[in-house]
Amino acid sequence: MTEFGSSLQLSLHEESKTMLRDGIFTRTVDGLKIHGVICGWIKYRNAHVHSVLGPYLVMLDPTWIDWVPIFSWIIEHPEGIIVIDTGETAKASRPDYLKGTGLNGWVNRQLARFNVSASSDLSARLQMLGIRTDHVRWVVLTHLHLDHAGGLGYFPKSEILVSHKELVKPYIAVESFFPSWFSPKPVGYFDEIGGAFDVGHVLTEAGDVILVPTPGHTVGHQSVILKTSKQTFLFGGDACFSPAHLHSGFIPGINLDRTQARQTLERIRVFVKENDAAFLPSHDLQSVRKHFLGAVPVPAASFR
Numbered sequence: 001m002t003e004f005g006s007s008l009q010l011s012l013h014e015e016s017k018t019m020l021r022d023g024i025f026t027r028t029v030d031g032l033k034i035h036g037v038i039c040g041w042i043k044y045r046n047a048h049v050h051s052v053l054g055p056y057l058v059m060l061d062p063t064w065i066d067w068v069p070i071f072s073w074i075i076e077h078p079e080g081i082i083v084i085d086t087g088e089t090a091k092a093s094r095p096d097y098l099k100g101t102g103l104n105g106w107v108n109r110q111l112a113r114f115n116v117s118a119s120s121d122l123s124a125r126l127q128m129l130g131i132r133t134d135h136v137r138w139v140v141l142t143h144l145h146l147d148h149a150g151g152l153g154y155f156p157k158s159e160i161l162v163s164h165k166e167l168v169k170p171y172i173a174v175e176s177f178f179p180s181w182f183s184p185k186p187v188g189y190f191d192e193i194g195g196a197f198d199v200g201h202v203l204t205e206a207g208d209v210i211l212v213p214t215p216g217h218t219v220g221h222q223s224v225i226l227k228t229s230k231q232t233f234l235f236g237g238d239a240c241f242s243p244a245h246l247h248s249g250f251i252p253g254i255n256l257d258r259t260q261a262r263q264t265l266e267r268i269r270v271f272v273k274e275n276d277a278a279f280l281p282s283h284d285l286q287s288v289r290k291h292f293l294g295a296v297p298v299p300a301a302s303f304r
């Protein structure tokens with residue numbers, strides 16, 4: 001991590017290093033523990049985030065953004081532990097990563113750089129939290145990109161939920177990396193939930209965890225709503241990069257369908273406003289700091 005030009009970038013980097021040391025944020029609401037865990041770091045070319053260029057032109061940009069975290073979310077729900085996205089694994093940091101994985105692997109290699117240590121991947125993070133991977137009931141994938149599905153291999157016993165549309169039409173996913181047993185439950189959205197999203201897939205019997213379609217970044221991208229009596233959360237995956245991006249409404253060209261992406265951002269804006277929801281995209285440290293107030297990373301031992 002040496003490519004930092006401005007002092008602003010440097011200060012963010014310093015802060016990021018502090019977080020990296022521990023990398024777990026926990027908030028307890030209504031007795032429900034919610035963990036935001038950093039499963040390594042990723043960076044993209046500037047054009048990926050700031051231009052309307054598609055992936056093949058983005059990869060020509062020689063400049064890169066600063067490293068951003070790869071977040072996974074863990075909800076210790078009374079009906080079972082829920083994991084939202086599985087991050088990446090340490091193999092992503094190897095130089096030969098994605099070698100021999102065909103066109104999509106090559107495209108991913110051009111578009112992103114990873115920095116993931118063995119101690120920061122999701123299995124290690126769960127261990128720090130005293131949670132066994134085979135005790136995870138549900139794994140919800142917002143979409144099938146590497147930095148969201150890379151840790152799938154740790155969950156052969158969990159029910160894995162992926163949007164039906166994402167399975168039918170994945171976008172720059174490296175399918176050869178999926179475990180041989182990978183057979184996710186295709187999600188459709190047939191439950192009327194009203195409000196900004198109108199329909200969703202209610203996951204829990206309590207009705208407090210709902211998957212909603214947020215297409216655009218990929219055709220089958222989905223997000224996850226968690227309702228508690230005190231706070232509503234929206235785990236937004238890659239629907240956008242940050243709240244600033246959400247409110248600016250700028251749609252980078254890397255999104256597969258920019259029209260859908262625009263509609264999705266509008267729905268998210270309405271939902272967040274109507275519910276005073278905590279919006280948590282997958283790669284924004286500031287959002288996590290804001291909503292996991294006092295979120296000084298807690299030593300792992302205190303969770304055991």
Ligand SMILES: [Zn+2]
Pocket residue numbers: 143145217238
């Ligand atoms: Zn993505």
